[in-house]
Every structure is written in C-alpha cells, then in structure tokens.
Amino acid sequence: MPYQRTALSELLGDFVVYRGLTPQDARLPGLAELRAELGLPEGHLPRKAQADYARVVLRTLQAAQALRTRASLAHLLYIGDTKRNDALTIAGLGDHLPIRGFIAAEAADEPKKVEIRGGVMYANRWGALADFLDWLTQQRYPLDEGTALLLDLDKTAFGARGRNxxxxxxxxxxxxxxxxxxxxxxxxxxxxxxxxxxxxxxxxxxxxxxxxxxxxxxxxxxxxxxxxxxxxxxxxxxxxxxxxxxxxxxxxxxxxxxxxxxxxxxxxxxxxxxxxxxxxxxxxxxxxxETVNRMDWLPDDVGEERILAEEIVLTREVMELCRHLLRRGVLIFGLTDKPDEASLPPPELRARGHPPLHRARMKLLGTPLGL
Ligand SMILES: [Mg+2]
Structure with a gap:
C-alpha cells in the first residue's frame, strides 16, 4: 500500500519558530519585536533551556492565540525528544502557565517503559503518546481552545529519536x-x-x-x-x-x-x-x-526498514495526536532549536521551489494510535 504523505504545515500553517525565534508567520512577533519589551540585551539569543526563551515563546504564542480566538491561553502541552533540554524548556514554560510534557526516545529492543516525573511523561516508545492522552484525560487536563501544544520538530515530529x-x-x-x-x-x-x-x-x-x-x-x-x-x-x-x-x-x-x-x-x-x-x-x-534531499526520495516499495534508515519521515503517532488535539480546539505551535539556515531555503533554492522544512512533504510512518 502506498504511504501517506503530508507536511507539518498541514497542522501548523506557518506557526513555527526555528532557532532564531523569528516566527515563520509574519503576523506574529518574534525575538526582534519583543526584545525591548522583555528587556533582552541586543545580540543575545535565548536558548531553549533558558528562562528568557520561555518568555519570548509565550508572547509569540499569545499573539498566535489572539489571531484565532478571544479565549486566553491558560494551559500548555509539550512534546519533545531530549531528556535534558526539552525538560528544561518545559520547566521554564511551567513558571508561567500549567504545563504537561511528553518526552520519548524509541528503544524497540527494550521492554516498554513509561514514567511520570514533575508533570512530564518519559517513554521509550512513541506509541506511548496514547498513554499520555489517557493520563491527561484522567487528570481532566483541559484540551480545548485555551490550551496550546508546543511541538518540537527535530527528532520528534520528524526523524523520531531512536527510530529515524x-x-x-x-x-x-x-x-x-x-x-x-x-x-x-x-x-x-x-x-x-x-x-x-x-x-x-x-x-x-x-x-x-x-x-x-x-x-x-x-x-x-x-x-x-x-x-x-x-x-x-x-x-x-x-x-x-x-x-x-x-x-x-x-x-x-x-x-x-x-x-x-x-x-x-x-x-x-x-x-x-x-x-x-x-x-x-x-x-x-x-x-x-542534505536534510531536504532525504525527505520522500525513495519509492514506496523498498520496504519500511530501508525507508527508516535512509529517509526522514513524519512520526505518525505525533501527527495523529496533534490532529486529535486540533479537532478539540488546541493551538499547535512548532518549536525547534534547529538553526534557521539549516531549515529554510536560501533565496536561490526557494526560487526553485525548495520548501522550508515545516512545508516539506514527507512520508508518514509509525503505528496508528487509533484516535
Ligand atoms: Mg528535538
């Protein structure tokens, strides 16, 4: 059966910031516009694990929220792949609003392990996103218009850590x-x-x-x-x-x-x-x-193992959960430490139709969650 293909922009539009904290949607303020208001020194680029990063992201998110609804942003969710950096980003955002996080790295040869510490679920399966949703539901964590999901891109939404x-x-x-x-x-x-x-x-x-x-x-x-x-x-x-x-x-x-x-x-x-x-x-x-050349370049019939080894694909479990949350009114926003120069085409390639990574078409691989 042929693989489904899509791009992250299907979920996010241009609601994405790469490392430079410049939103891809020009309507949104980024670091350049917020610097003076937040009292950030010129030339300083806050990084994911730092408190200033959370302050910038939150202001950008609030602007994105205001573009779509009058409901104010009251709760956050975060999905990522790195135990240290993503956990610090979650903690930084948690100083401003309630947040629940999910961090995974696939280890298919080990027994499934899921543990919760400090509002974050850590798992060695991407499929444990189903457990994450159950956990949120049990706590009655609001999944509606007042909630935003921050989605890490690199090795989470595509190129799933431990799998691809x-x-x-x-x-x-x-x-x-x-x-x-x-x-x-x-x-x-x-x-x-x-x-x-x-x-x-x-x-x-x-x-x-x-x-x-x-x-x-x-x-x-x-x-x-x-x-x-x-x-x-x-x-x-x-x-x-x-x-x-x-x-x-x-x-x-x-x-x-x-x-x-x-x-x-x-x-x-x-x-x-x-x-x-x-x-x-x-x-x-x-x-x-080199990154964009590794997206959707193999024919479908070479087998899943070879595709996962040689091609960058979208993580089906992540995409499926995001679609589910989107239907419930949650704002989905892409957040990544990938440098802008490694994520956006230079003008000569843009003119030839090369997309930014969040608009690149990729195959969708993984196990359906059944949501
Ligand atoms: Mg990542």
Whole structure:
C-alpha cells in the first residue's frame, strides 16, 4: 500500500519558530519585536533551556492565540525528544502557565517503559503518546481552545529519536563532509576527514567542541586543511594546552591559513566573536540541502526498514495526536532549536521551489494510535 504523505504545515500553517525565534508567520512577533519589551540585551539569543526563551515563546504564542480566538491561553502541552533540554524548556514554560510534557526516545529492543516525573511523561516508545492522552484525560487536563501544544520538530515530529533520527544525523555529517570537500577541492582527503570527524565527534570532546556542530565542522576543516594537525591537536587537548573552541580558533587565526580557507575562517571567526551559536553559515546551508534531499526520495516499495534508515519521515503517532488535539480546539505551535539556515531555503533554492522544512512533504510512518 502506498504511504501517506503530508507536511507539518498541514497542522501548523506557518506557526513555527526555528532557532532564531523569528516566527515563520509574519503576523506574529518574534525575538526582534519583543526584545525591548522583555528587556533582552541586543545580540543575545535565548536558548531553549533558558528562562528568557520561555518568555519570548509565550508572547509569540499569545499573539498566535489572539489571531484565532478571544479565549486566553491558560494551559500548555509539550512534546519533545531530549531528556535534558526539552525538560528544561518545559520547566521554564511551567513558571508561567500549567504545563504537561511528553518526552520519548524509541528503544524497540527494550521492554516498554513509561514514567511520570514533575508533570512530564518519559517513554521509550512513541506509541506511548496514547498513554499520555489517557493520563491527561484522567487528570481532566483541559484540551480545548485555551490550551496550546508546543511541538518540537527535530527528532520528534520528524526523524523520531531512536527510530529515524540517524538519518537526521547523517544529513549533518554529509553537510560537514561536503563543506570540507568543497573548501579543499583537490586537496580533500576522505580518510583524513573520516578519522578527524569520528574522533572529535565523541562525547569526551564535548568540553572542547561544546557539542556545537558548527565548531566541529570548522575544526575538521582546519585539521584536514593542514592548519592544525590531528596528532598535535589531540596531544594539546590531552595535555590541557588547549581547552575550548575559543582557544582553538584564536590559535588558528595566528597560524598560516591556506588562501582558499581564509573566507571561511573569517566567516566563522566573525560570527563566533559576536556570540552567534551558528557561526558557520555555509555549512548550515548545506545541511538544509542534505536534510531536504532525504525527505520522500525513495519509492514506496523498498520496504519500511530501508525507508527508516535512509529517509526522514513524519512520526505518525505525533501527527495523529496533534490532529486529535486540533479537532478539540488546541493551538499547535512548532518549536525547534534547529538553526534557521539549516531549515529554510536560501533565496536561490526557494526560487526553485525548495520548501522550508515545516512545508516539506514527507512520508508518514509509525503505528496508528487509533484516535
Ligand atoms: Mg528535538
């Protein structure tokens, strides 16, 4: 049977904010419009786990609510996939309004586990969204016009964590590889890239890379481009001569950088100094292309296993719950830390019909909840 296909915009319209906190629906205020009112310093971008993030999101949500109804926003719901960040976002929003959250990561080889802590249900099945709805119903939690559901996009609404999330990671790795390859041209060494990337992408280096993919992409470029040799880098890290990405980029700035890498170095260095968490724009634009290219590209008859391994799909359980809540009057709003440059087409691709990720058509895969 052919797969159903749809886009998140079917649920959300343009009620979405990516990392930069600029709503895709131009009628809504975002960080730029709210900065003065909320007393946020110029240039500061609140991140998901921070209290200011909740304040901005809430104001944007209230504006979205006002566009559709006179009922005021009284209750929140949140669906996400990361135990730490999403739980902190839920806690931040919970300082303003009552909230219930659901956080899942599929672990199909383990027995089903569902636990509730501090108003959040944690599960190792996306199918446990049915338990979430039961739990809300038992508590008589209002699911009506006065309620808004904040829906995380990356690895939740699509690329479900533990089920389909490796494809999202593979898009990012492919983007790092292409960025390095295109910057180095004929001097690109695939094996050297793999060795450097696989080594530095490990958790034990998070103190150095800050788990920031822009930083990691830049570091790989400088290593493979011969600015900073890998053995030297690893021994400097081990000896504590080098601790942070700030140290690394400052050292690179003093080294002799090959001419063709200079524009990239300048781009990243300038963004980094301004405190931009996404300073490597050209890498993120490639990430957008690699991500959108992995949506709905395989024929239906290749089998579900291959689709989940090679294609980014919408999470049926999440979509089904959202549709159910939408019918009951709940406002659905997309919220994601995915950088805008990795989510929205640059003008030349937009002109050729490339969509923002929330408008991209994807197959729908998962187990029906039967709502
Ligand atoms: Mg996520």
């Amino acid at each position: 999330s490796r494809v999202i990671d593979s898009a990012r790795v492919a983007a790092v590889r292409r960025t390095v390859e295109e910057a180095l041209g004929g001097a690109f060494d695939e094996q050297a890239f793999r060795t450097a990337f696989d080594e530095l992408n490990q958790q034990k280096y998070h103190g150095f890379t800050a788990d920031n993919q822009d930083y990691l992409a830049y570091i790989c470029l400088m290593v493979v481009g011969g600015v900073y040799q890998l053995p030297e880098l690893l021994s400097d890290l081990a000896a504590g001569h080098l601790r942070t990405f700030a140290d690394f980029i400052a050292i690179c700035a003093r080294k002799s950088i090959p001419k063709r890498l200079v524009p990239i170095h300048q781009e990243v260095f300038a963004g980094f100094r301004q405190g931009d968490p996404t300073p490597f724009k050209s890498f993120r634009r490639r990430e957008y292309e």
